[in-house]
Amino acid sequence: MAVIKKRQDFLALRNARRTSSRCFLMLSRKNPENGESLRLGLTVTKKLGGAVIRNRIRRRLRAAAREIFPLHGNVGTDYVLVARKAAYDRNYAELLDDMKRALLSQRRDIK
RNA sequence: UGAGGCGGGCAUGCCGCGCGGGUAGCCCGUAGAGCGGAGGCGGGAGGAAAGUCCGGGCUCCAUGGAGACAAGGCGCCGGGUAACGCCCGGCCGGGCCGUUCGGAAACGGGCGGUCUGAGGGAUAGCGCCACAGAGAAUAUACCGCUCCGGACUUGAUCCGGAGUAAGGGUGAAAAGGUGCGGUAAGAGCGCACCGCCGUAUUGGUAACAAUGCGGGCAUGGCAAGCCCCGCCUGGAGCAAGACCGAAUAGGGACGGCGCGCUGGAAUCCGAAAAGGAGGAAGGCGGGCGGGUCUUCGCGCCCAGUCGUCCGGGUUGGUUGCUUGAGCGGGCAUGCAAAUGUCCGCCUAGAGGAAUGGUCGUCACGUUGCAAAACGUACAGAACCCGGCUUACAGACCGUCUGGCGCU
RNA sequence: GCGGGCGUAGCUCAGGGGUAGAGCGAAACCUUGCCAAGGUUUAGGUCGUGAGUUCGAAUCUCAUCGCCCGCU
Numbered sequence: 034m035a036v037i038k039k040r041q042d043f044l045a046l047r048n049a050r051r052t053s054s055r056c057f058l059m060l061s062r063k064n065p066e067n068g069e070s071l072r073l074g075l076t077v078t079k080k081l082g083g084a085v086i087r088n089r090i091r092r093r094l095r096a097a098a099r100e101i102f103p104l105h106g107n108v109g110t111d112y113v114l115v116a117r118k119a120a121y122d123r124n125y126a127e128l129l130d131d132m133k134r135a136l137l138s139q140r141r142d143i144k
Numbered sequence: 145u146g147a148g149g150c151g152g153g154c155a156u157g158c159c160g161c162g163c164g165g166g167u168a169g170c171c172c173g174u175a176g177a178g179c180g181g182a183g184g185c186g187g188g189a190g191g192a193a194a195g196u197c198c199g200g201g202c203u204c205c206a207u208g209g210a211g212a213c214a215a216g217g218c219g220c221c222g223g224g225u226a227a228c229g230c231c232c233g234g235c236c237g238g239g240c241c242g243u244u245c246g247g248a249a250a251c252g253g254g255c256g257g258u259c260u261g262a263g264g265g266a267u268a269g270c271g272c273c274a275c276a277g278a279g280a281a282u283a284u285a286c287c288g289c290u291c292c293g294g295a296c297u298u299g300a301u302c303c304g305g306a307g308u309a310a311g312g313g314u315g316a317a318a319a320g321g322u323g324c325g326g327u328a329a330g331a332g333c334g335c336a337c338c339g340c341c342g343u344a345u346u347g348g349u350a351a352c353a354a355u356g357c358g359g360g361c362a363u364g365g366c367a368a369g370c371c372c373c374g375c376c377u378g379g380a381g382c383a384a385g386a387c388c389g390a391a392u393a394g395g396g397a398c399g400g401c402g403c404g405c406u407g408g409a410a411u412c413c414g415a416a417a418a419g420g421a422g423g424a425a426g427g428c429g430g431g432c433g434g435g436u437c438u439u440c441g442c443g444c445c446c447a448g449u450c451g452u453c454c455g456g457g458u459u460g461g462u463u464g465c466u467u468g469a470g471c472g473g474g475c476a477u478g479c480a481a482a483u484g485u486c487c488g489c490c491u492a493g494a495g496g497a498a499u500g501g502u503c504g505u506c507a508c509g510u511u512g513c514a515a516a517a518c519g520u521a522c523a524g525a526a527c528c529c530g531g532c533u534u535a536c537a538g539a540c541c542g543u544c545u546g547g548c549g550c551u
Numbered sequence: 552g553c554g555g556g557c558g559u560a561g562c563u564c565a566g567g568g569g570u571a572g573a574g575c576g577a578a579a580c581c582u583u584g585c586c587a588a589g590g591u592u593u594a595g596g597u598c599g600u601g602a603g604u605u606c607g608a609a610u611c612u613c614a615u616c617g618c619c620c621g622c623u
Contacts, residue, residue, distance in 0.1 A: 083524085096163085097501090197614095317606075368604055369568095
């Protein structure tokens with residue numbers, strides 16, 4: 034699972050399919066350059082808090098993505114998660130569940 | 145026993161699965177490897193990492209000297225330090241407390257303790273000091289006080305003149321204070337004490353202090369108003385900078401055409417010291433040279449365009465990148481900050497950026513009979529140090545202060 | 552990383568040591584058959600917060616909080 038780094042790549046997702054959840058907003062877009070792998074980008078804005086809070090949110094989302102994406106993610110797709118405040122202290126099991134639902138929802142849209 | 149102040153260090157630990165970096169060797173993949181994979185091993189945020197308020201190191205840029213100006217900062221003295229606006233010690237001022245002396249008291253002085261101060265200069269100059277008040281920096285006669293003259297209504301009267309800063313009142317501030325003398329009433333007018341100014345001596349490295357002598361006192365406050373004096377400061381910042389290096393636009397060299405003013409060399413044409421072609425060096429002028437200006441120098445530039453050839457910068461990669469004014473301990477010097485010396489130790493180096501979830505256990509706190517539940521601050525390195533400032537749950541150690549209880 | 556600016560009435564802003572102001576808005580009244588416009592009057596302020604300098608601070612100084620902007 035690769036990481037989206039460039040600003041341009043993030044901007045490409047601006048008008049993509051979006052699925053809202055309590056902890057995040059998920060955006061996804063088919064990217065033919067990816068081949069058999071998928072890419073993930075995280076957006077955690079300064080609005081959510083200081084460095085400590087932002088780091089924690091980033092880590093939790095990343096840890097959850099490591100578990101869920103290989104099982105339910107769509108190959109050859111760029112995903113971006115825009116974090117929301119709830120990601121800071123939401124129960125971890127619920128966070129995993131949210132992410133799974135979001136991915137399945139996105140998959141259904143493709144079909 | 146329970147509070148508060150000050151100082152010091154600590155900042156839940158352990159285990160398993162994950163995450164990022166490193167790694168001698170081994171195994172697998174591969175034609176092979178310095179590449180990739182698996183496992184093992186070792187290590188992985190702070191006291192403030194924060195704010196970016198100061199001071200440095202480091203790196204690059206800038207042309208060298210002299211002078212002036214500007215801008216900004218600092219400001220008692222001595223020491224510490226790489227340096228500082230920081231730290232330590234002292235001086236002086238201010239607040240509070242205690243004690244003592246004088247006094248009827250108010251209050252004033254001495255000594256001690258403690259807290260605290262952006263603490264040079266206000267007789268270098270300029271400026272400001274609202275309102276109130278008679279008068280506010282060349283001080284000032286409103287009510288008063290005193291004396292003299294006059295009036296007639298002969299009195300706690302009125303008018304005029306002179307003297308007077310002791311009293312009233314205003315104000316943040318009324319131009320030394322208190323007391324005695326003195327006087328028409330008063331006044332440093334005179335005297336004593338305190339304060340102030342000057343000066344000498346002594347003590348102290350010094351700030352300054354003590355004492356003597358002289359001076360009736362001339363010198364209101366504000367410089368975090370302008371300013372004066374002394375001292376300091378070149379600019380940018382690791383996105384600095386270095387190396388490797390795609391495409392495309394741009395750069396350099398050579399040649400052609402062409403090129404501010406002046407100047408005219410070599411060379412060529414010509415028989416020629418005539419004339420012509422030719423245009424170099426130099427001069428002048430202009431521009432740039434990291435705050436500005438002046439002066440003396442210095443360096444670079446004063447077109448472009450076409451053709452040929454050549455090497456450098458942006459994306460990316462590598463590096464800078466962690467051994468350092470380092471940390472711990474002992475000893476010595478010093479009141480201390482700190483310094484010296486010896487021994488030991490190596491403790492993050494990421495790059496859209498590593499620590500999350502959870503099981504159990506441990507510590508503390510709250511709730512609860514208990515089981516247990518919940519909570520554990522402020523907060524995340526980004527080149528590195530020294531400070532300052534701000535945020536902060538909790539418990540620990542040392543020290544000081546007064547309270548209550550017991551002996 | 553480096554640098555700059557702002558914070559004053561409900562809103563937009565003046566005031567740069569001496570009693571906090573203007574415009575718009577709000578409220579009441581007048582005017583009108585009613586509304587608008589117009590007129591008169593009134594209320595409304597920890598001057599972001601905390602210290603310091605000063606007799607006196609919105610103003611000067613320092614610290615702090617929040618917001619905005621620029622350069623690389």
